[in-house]
Amino acid sequence: MWWRCGWEAVGVAYQPSPSLAGSSLPPLSRPELAEARRVRAVELFEEGVSNAEIARVVGVCAESVRRWRRVWEEGGASALRRRAATGRPPKLDDAQVETVRAALEQGAQAHGFEADLWTLERVGAVVERVTGVVLSRASVWRLLTGRLGWSLQRPERRAVERDESEIARWVAHEWPRIKRGR
Structure with missing residues (x-):
């Protein structure tokens, strides 16, 4: 025991x-x-x-x-001595991973998607199309973050109408006036 x-x-x-x-x-x-x-x-x-x-x-x-x-x-x-961790072998070999990398670097629109953003579902569809291997969402995430070295990127949410000079003017002139009025 x-x-x-x-x-x-x-x-x-x-x-x-x-x-x-x-x-x-x-x-x-x-x-x-x-x-x-x-x-x-x-x-x-x-x-x-x-x-x-x-x-x-x-x-x-x-x-x-x-x-x-x-x-x-x-x-x-x-x-x-410490041994390498054993476990289930990856579904994609190194050559297939490089094929997937090349396909993803072409962009989402090159694969028929409307916007040029990658989602786990889109990446999974491309992986299946170029390698014939079906991956779960979790496996797609591990592929992207582990073997490909990609990271989650979220678009910055900012109003198109945002005017930085107007914001700076308001902070410099209006805000002190409002604060003094209290």
């Missing part, structure tokens, strides 16, 4: 060492921090330090250290 008794359960927070306090190094992510703890534990295993002492030094419960030691004894230090 796997126990959830890592550093998050015991309330241990990562504190950067004083030598790194003024450093420009980015903070470690959770997976990187967990791997760093396991690597430190391996160093201590090799020095012959007890599990209880390693747990105290690294800031995890003893059961985690026992589990790490078993994995280390069976597979060595590389068995405790």
Whole structure:
């Protein structure tokens, strides 16, 4: 049985060492921090330090250290290294993503849409047209923001009749007069 008794359960927070306090190094992510703890534990295993002492030094419960030691004894230090996340493979390969990128860069009107604005539904229709793959709205969003690096852009809502010089005049002359009248 796997126990959830890592550093998050015991309330241990990562504190950067004083030598790194003024450093420009980015903070470690959770997976990187967990791997760093396991690597430190391996160093201590090799020095012959007890599990209880390693747990105290690294800031995890003893059961985690026992589990790490078993994995280390069976597979060595590389068995405790972080692995790439597994999961379902993407529906579109890299070549298809580049085809979609080229199609989207032509603009929405080039694909028969009235306005030159992209919506998730429109992008989904273009993806299906150029690749034959049907994507959900969520998958289209992940494609746009993740693999293509696009971001949500909303048109600025301003009145066409807006007159910046008239607004500046009103703020400079009318507003102080109104404020004084109170």
